[in-house]
Amino acid sequence: MTGARLGIVGGLGPLAGAHFYRRLIELTPAEVDEDHLAVVLISQPSIPSRRKFLADQGPSPAPALQQVVRELESLGCDLIAIPSSTTHAFYDDMAAAVHTPILHLLAEVAAALRSAGAHRPAMLATQATIDTGIYQPHFRPDLRPLYPPPTVQNKIEALINAVKRGDDVKPLSAEISNVVSGPWTTPADSVLLACTETPLITPTTCSLPIFSATDILARAVLKRLRPEHSPATQCSYGWWT
Structure with a gap:
């Protein structure tokens, strides 16, 4: 071989x-x-x-x-x-x-965002990823990730857990579409599906460019x-x- x-x-x-x-x-x-x-x-x-x-x-x-x-x-x-x-x-x-x-993975994501000229990605990540700030050392100074408010983050966590349980992804995709269409993403220039469960339920409707860590x-x-x-x-x- x-x-x-x-x-x-x-x-x-x-x-x-x-x-x-x-x-x-x-x-x-x-x-x-x-x-x-x-x-x-x-x-x-x-x-x-x-x-x-x-x-x-x-x-x-x-x-x-x-x-x-x-x-x-x-x-x-x-x-x-x-x-x-x-x-x-x-x-x-x-x-x-x-x-x-x-x-x-984090360095590769940062390089891809830099190459595409993204400056304000809305982050769909686990709370642990957000709390540890593990992406931040890889982002250039002018890249300022946008994190969801607590109520929205709780919803994202629930959707991630639903994927892990093996729930039907079609309704979950509709739910995550609502998440990225919320007012919290207004300042964003893109969406980063940072948690690798989220590309399984990629938003079906979104006006912003979507980056998949996967x-x-x-x-x-x-x-x-x-x-x-x-x-x-x-x-x-x-x-x-």
């Missing part, structure tokens, strides 16, 4: 990991099966909750995350991707555990492992993702 092999840390949650792999396939310019990347996806939902730990309500997930990246390295992966923004609070722990390079990560993988076939920045739906 030849060609680069990608390792995916899945289960964070399970649908987000599966959706990332699907988007990687869909964004890969391929004519036949052999044109796609070799992938090892370890979906390990038993990893302790990142959100609970960051809220001082549970054990650290770092040891379990380190175990997964070590296993991916042992299976010959050339690059590791983690389709979860909140989990990047433990990026340094994982990077220290292996020699295999791990893509940094798609940005998939494109970053292809840029590194298939640079000759890197997909275009704009997706087929006409949204910037």
Whole structure:
């Protein structure tokens, strides 16, 4: 077997990991099966909750995350991707555990926003991602993310949890459309689907450009492992993702 092999840390949650792999396939310019990347996806939902730990309500997930990246390295992966923004609070722990390079989702998102000229993205993220401020060090000074008020953030958290439960995504997409159409996004110039559950319920109606952290990560993988076939920045739906 030849060609680069990608390792995916899945289960964070399970649908987000599966959706990332699907988007990687869909964004890969391929004519036949052999044109796609070799992938090892370890979906390990038993990893302790990142959100609970960051809220001082549970054990650290770092040891379990380190175990997964070590296993991916042992299976010959050339690059590791983690389709979860909140989990990047433990990026340094994982990077220290292996020699295999791990893509940094937050840095890739920041670079994509910079390239597109976005300055005021409305953030759809977990409360843990917001509270830890893990995106901020990667944003340039003139990029000022817009965070929702508490009542709206509670709704976003509820929608994220609904995706994790496996609820029907169609009505959830309608609900998140209402969220991004609210007055809190008036100053925004774009929407960032930062939590990787939210691209599963991408707003069906939105007047702003939409960036998907999931798609940005998939494109970053292809840029590194298939640079000759890197997909275009704009997706087929006409949204910037």
